[in-house]
Amino acid sequence: MLKLNIARPAAAYLREKLQLTPEQEEIALYGLQTILYPLTGLLAIVLVGRLLGCLPATLAATFSAGFLRLWSGGAHTRSPLTCTLVGMALFPLLGKIADAAAPGMGASGLLLVLAAVSAVCLPTVVRMAPVDSPAKPILSADYRRNLRRLSVAAVILITAAQVALLKAGAYNLVLALSLGLGWQTFSLTRAGHRFAAFVDKLS
Structure with missing residues (x-):
């Protein structure tokens, strides 16, 4: 399996300099991972999106997927590096698709896409979210x-933003938001979990 823990050397450095206990080192490691991995993943997505010339749409797809994932959880790969590589390939691809397809779809076509994605995403989110993980189970019914x-x-806020962007003529962003929303909803399903497991096997 592909593994690269860029936070562990930093945690070991802090342990040495601050004379941390093993337990404190693990806490420091967790904190560093929480900050570094999302940041490096986002920077990689931005870099590829910029190189492909589709940065605004790439960021729109990333935002819609990430914003929903904050609350819904979802399938994920076991390796942070694998997760970064998947995001680096996926979201610029969604942005490129949005840039290429949206102009030919027009407002009416995008409105149909928006309605279809919402019609699929809302029931799926209501039925399946939040999806926890063995490492971070949701134990409280009220919290769930x-x-x-x-x-x-x-989902409702993203859909409302899409309606506003559609009126403003930002067709590529409307489609990119739908693609990101659809991807994150897919990650809640059994098929999404099977895909994550498949990627882990490949890596």
């Missing part, structure tokens, strides 16, 4: 209900 409500609210 709150996360589900926030997930539904996220």
